[in-house]
Amino acid sequence: MKKIFSAIFIILFLLTGCKKLQLEVYDIISPSTFLKTASDAKALVTSCYYDIMHNGDAGMYSYGGTSFPYIFDLSTDVNRCNWGDASGDWATMSLQTYTPTAPGLTSNLWGHYRNISKYTLNIDRIQGMEGVPSLTDELKAQYIAEIKAIRAWCAYLVYNAYGTFPIATLEQLKNPLDEVELERASSETVENLIENDLIEAIAVLPEIYSDAEYGRITKGAAQMILLKFYMMKKNYVAAESTARQIIALNRYGLMENYNEIFARANTRNKELIYSIPSNRSTGCNFWVSWTLPGNFPTQNSTISKWNGYRVTWKFYETFETGDKRLENIFAEYISTTGELITRENDPGGIFNWGPIPLKYGEDPDVNGPYSLIDYVVFRYADVLLSLAESINNNLQGATSEAIGLVNQVRKRAGLADLTSDKIANVSAFNDAILSERRHELYCEGFSREDLIRHGKLIEVLQQFPGNMASENRILYPIPQSAITESKGAIKQNPGYN
């Protein structure tokens, strides 16, 4: 009996050793099953768009704490923020007190250069998809063109903020385990990348997409990025021709009323060259919530009001009287509790920095901060003003065409044509154009590059007490962590050493 039991037991004992080691993970995608269809390629392209904006305030081009336009505007006289305004990250931006180890909000920007690697690899991945029937040559070319446009856009923004940055080759990117301490690329390399990518993209991209695809980069949007790049380089010849090409597309025009551009009823309006489609899942336009003080009356009472953004009093004072663009900049208001709130009766409070720029309208349908007004990135008025500036600089004078372009914008703002002193010479006209641009495009992230181009940034910043602005601190400091990570191969910008 004992022996039988023993035998049974030992057999059972041994049988248990037959299991195999096995791992199952169900929520990731294996490379072996991916990039087999056109929709796989499309999903890869979509992930590149994600970097433009996501979650409402992250990404390179929303108007929130991690984006380029917001941080650019904070570095001028245009935007101020109430959050930590005496000495915080926001004040650091406004007073240029940033350093490599205390980079303030600029720390959010440097990392974007890395996305260029992702775009390079994704272009290569899509290019490598051979013999996929659903992925036609046209579609493939378009997808690659879209990624190239995003790559150039990203490079232009990082270049604008920091100057050059490291660019890895495809070979280096494909061997991530082989460590290389990359130096910053030359200006030529960066500029060639931007220009070539955009020229190639413009040749391929369609002028318009179906409604369901709204938000993909069009030919016009790619041309617009190229125009911004040429303006930044003061390459006015190329800028002029690019601006004319955009106009020649004949798809864009000025809205009649300035404030309509930013209203819910007019999403996808004719003035918009690129806007970020708002959507509850991927990201909404938080402007109204970012800006409004808690007791500011709104028709939709459930809108969140975080009391953040202001334009400075100094900037506000540069507007001409009667400028309709001031209609949505509030220097006083009657609060929800019926009190008149002004700079005078609440010193240190709501209007401490300046008036409230309610650039976007209320979204009557959606509650909380989640406005579905598409976030405006590029628009036609910028093309007109850029063309005027290019003509002025190319022909060394204010032609009637150029003056007409500016007056077109002024007229919509309810202002009279430029007076003769403003067009007396190239320099006066340039000043007039700069002023017009700043009033037209306030809080859209362009003021910093416009001031730099016109050589006026330091002058404007020095109006503010306590600022550290100087000619060799126009570029932002590269974060110390990036320099440490490269073991010193990445050299710091001048002005921070």
Place this chain on the structure above:
Amino acid sequence: MKKYCSCAGGYLNKLYSWKIFKLMRNTLLLVFITVLQAYANDTYSQNTKLTLNLNNVTVANVLEEIQNNSEFYFLFNAKLIDVEREVSISMEDKKISEILTSLFSGTGVNYLVYDRQIILTPSDVTTLSAALQQLKITGTVTDKDGVPLPGVNVVVTGTTVGTLTDIAGKYSIEVPPGSKSLTFSFIGMESQKISIGTLTQINVTMIESAIGLDEVVVVGYGTQKKSDLTGSVASVKMEGINTSTSSSIGQLLQGQAAGLQAIQSSAQPGGSVDLLIRGATSVNARTTPLIVIDGFPTAGVSGDANLFYGSGRTDNALNSINPNDIESIEVLKDASSTAIYGARAANGVILITTKRGKEGKLNVNYESSFNIQKFSQKWDMLNAKDYMIQGNRILKERWRKQNGIIPYGTIPEVDATVPFTSRYSDADIIEKSKNPTDWLGAISRTGFIQQHNLSLSGGTSMNQYMVSLGYFDQAGIIKNSDFQRITGRMNFDQKIGEYFKVGFSSMIAHNTTGNVPLNGGSGGNSSHGIIQLALTANPTISIRNEDGSYPIDPDNTFIDNPVSILEISDETKFKRELINSYVEFNPLKGLQFKMTMGYDGSNSDRNQYLPKYVNIGAQTGGMASISDNKFDNYLFESYGKYTKQMSNHNVTLLVGYSYQQFDNFGSNMVNTDFMFDSFKWYNIGAGQAPKPEIASFGSSSNLISYYSRLNYNFSDKYLLTANFRIDGSSKFAKSNQWGYFPSLSLGWRVSSEQFFQSLKPVFSNLKFRIGYGVTGNDDIGNRTIDAYRVGQNYGFGNQESFGVYADQIGNKNLKWESTKDNNIGIDYGFFDNKINGSFDIYNRITYDLLSWRDLPNYNEITEIPDNIGAIRSKGFELSLFSQVSNNEKFKWNIGFNLSSNEVFWQERAENWKPEIYQKEHDPVRAGYYLVSDGLVKLGETVEYMPGVLPGAIKFKDLNGYKRDENGQPLTDENGRFIYLGAPDGRIDNADKKLIFSSTDPKYIIGLTNNFKYRNFDLGIYMYSFLDYYKLNQTRLAFSLNATSIIEGGNLYNEVKDGWSSDNPNGTRPNIILGLYNTYGNGDYIIENAGFLRLKNIALGYTLPAAKIRGISNLRVFVSIDNIFVLSSYSGIDPEIDKTNAMADYPNQTSYTFGLNLGF
């Protein structure tokens, strides 16, 4: 329980070995028996029949043969019974009484059979004594319940004269003239020394010993006598620990075991406790110990989904175990004790042993307690009047700064372009402070806990059972925070025939947690939990409007009314089933096979509804979330064990196999836009969101292991334990799936050596232990495969499109993280072990750390999972137990433990790129900060901090980078930056210093005092963390971030001490500085959070057993929990406050009344 008996039997066999007799020739042999039941059960001796055929052997051989073939064992005084006598015996199927009668007839030896215990006494003992003209003392020895104890050793102190008590607990002893006292001893009981004086009758009540040298401790896959241990094991017996206020055993373990760090991470009902054994020995992989419940190595349970609002920090795993069901907790610390668990043992192992039925009478126990809880400390916020006064002051300072008024500019106040007017006029301040709102009062209440536990246990020699039911119900001191638990436990062990035994145990727990939003919502608009809301809320606003709606501060409209948050419904229902069964087969003496099958399944359903009363609900039209998390863990295990004793050599060999599978699955859904709040989450389809969220995830992995252990013991003096385990984990690629974990430890019981005997009166026990071993850690998730992931989406056409991105570079070479552990320990006892304890020092190196190697930053993916570097941890543990007084009237025991742990880098990653302030062998969890130097004084310019405001935190310019002619920092040949060695006129990383070595306490001290006076008992328990540093996040938000008052946020009272132009001697920083300073806050905000907590005082009264009929035991008790904390830390609790969270659930002082009833 067969298992228990065979183990104890093995021990007794050893005692009987002949050499020990010789060794102890002049000493009275103290024979211990293990556990005796209150009522005799003589069925065994009646039913057992033995067959013996022995020729020309000694009586000792006969006795040994009987012991080997039965469960009987013998107790006798070797000096009085002649066992060297040669006999021959031939008996077939005879009862023990018949055998003994035949064996001892006519030799003057009497025998007594008491269940399995047989006591031999000389029949002429009285005559013998009389010849010596001695004094006769008689008496009865009983246990604390008055039950007679047979077999107790009664010895004339300091002599070899002695006897044993009989079956009625009676003894009779002749003592030589001049004898001072009698010593009574019995295994598992405290020895007692009673003065003789003129007494002729001495009755003694024996008390179970709280500690004993020969205490049995649970180790991996079995038990061991404490005296045989060669590893480092701390044992916590639950008896005497007050469980009335704690939902989790974690909360009871603080300061209880040297080397175990238990930090309560939340004081909320069901709050979690972070457990660490000998510090965190990994950097990125799991650092928490493996928890083994009754032999089942658990692998965690399902956690709560993170919905819009978090549920705080609860711990489903430990909360699903009723502390009252636990018999003991063993903490295995060094590799020689943990290596048997191989791959999951690097962080130590906690063995939880639950109560099981014992052979003997039916035991029914009912325990109940009621508890009231109050805030132990509240936050000190501004009252309504001061709120307005400080608001005006901060507005004015901000106005000064903005308008360039002195000291921020050159303009005198009177010349300001826009003059200052106060937001609140004097009249306002009087008017609005008339009916201030106590927001904290409005969301809090008196906490209440009730607890009921009923258990029933008993058994015969063939089967034992234990059934228990527990109910725990807590209403926390913050409204809506509740915790309820129902636990059921059943154990059943059955012997089948001669060779088999089977057993089942099951544990079921149903926990219901009422969640109140304690930490931030996931949306940008509602980042405040309810406590933070209550603290920040404007005290001049009322709780409700006249129409019943909730007013919102007009200055602060995105912040919810704190009381409206109570309208949120949020509940977690957690269920766990842990089922375990075994079959044991004992074909030969000493040989055992055991197969175990088990299942540990848990399920956490968390559901939430955010009604339109709260901002997020109003904005979404009501939001309902349903989530479900499942975790299934299957175990199959079998092992064989063989124990053999050959004269002085005692060997136990264990070989086993284990298979474990871990599956998890989770899903959740969210819908919004509900017509009626009343649906809550019960009608989620009624939401009208254009695209409701749905999601799910899951994975499965397994672990195959082979393990073995050898115990060898020579003469009870020289001990050896060797373990070897092989683990295969599916988490690694094929070539690295198998890990090998050996360990070896040696012990030397010096006190058993002949030469030591003269020291024994003082130095009663001394043992040295030394061990070395390797253990592993595989807990890093699934990292060997390349992976794309969905989630970088974009809204083309205003609809979400899915974006796929490359997310992970798998590492095929990834392998186990391994820990090499060295442990040296000493166990000691003085004065008959009245003072005893142990001391251990350890040094361990964790190498092949499972972590992420940083790839150069330009890459698409900037890290790859890899085995990088090594860390070293070292420390010591001291435990001390002292029996200060142990007489019948007054008893006093002290338990003390102290442990220390530090963790350093031993070897950095190959591609480590340090910041200038980091050093190769720095502590792993070091805090580097700028060094603050008070506040910037009015009129002071700090050259190296351009633009700094007066009253700002000033930092020291200590050092700088060495730079080239262009000012670029220079590096040495290894790419490391070089210090300049002198201040360089700027504040940067070169000015940072190591401010603290660890976020964990370096020293943990625990102290317990137990007193007993007549029927009263009193326990005092305190613990302390030293060298413990924290950042007080709440203070940052409510004191440093003072400008938030402009938007209606209330502040700490201490903001009055903030620097401003009209308070230039302020001791706190400038009130308009805010939270985010250009240079950060440096070490200014780091606080020493070391503390001493008087955790518990409990006073009990036990009614004498005879007083109430039908009740065998009744104890009533009162206790106070968390009486005070001594600390220089500024927050409300140095243990609960977390560095990365603010306004944590406040700790409570609890007042308990309870009773314990036994039938």
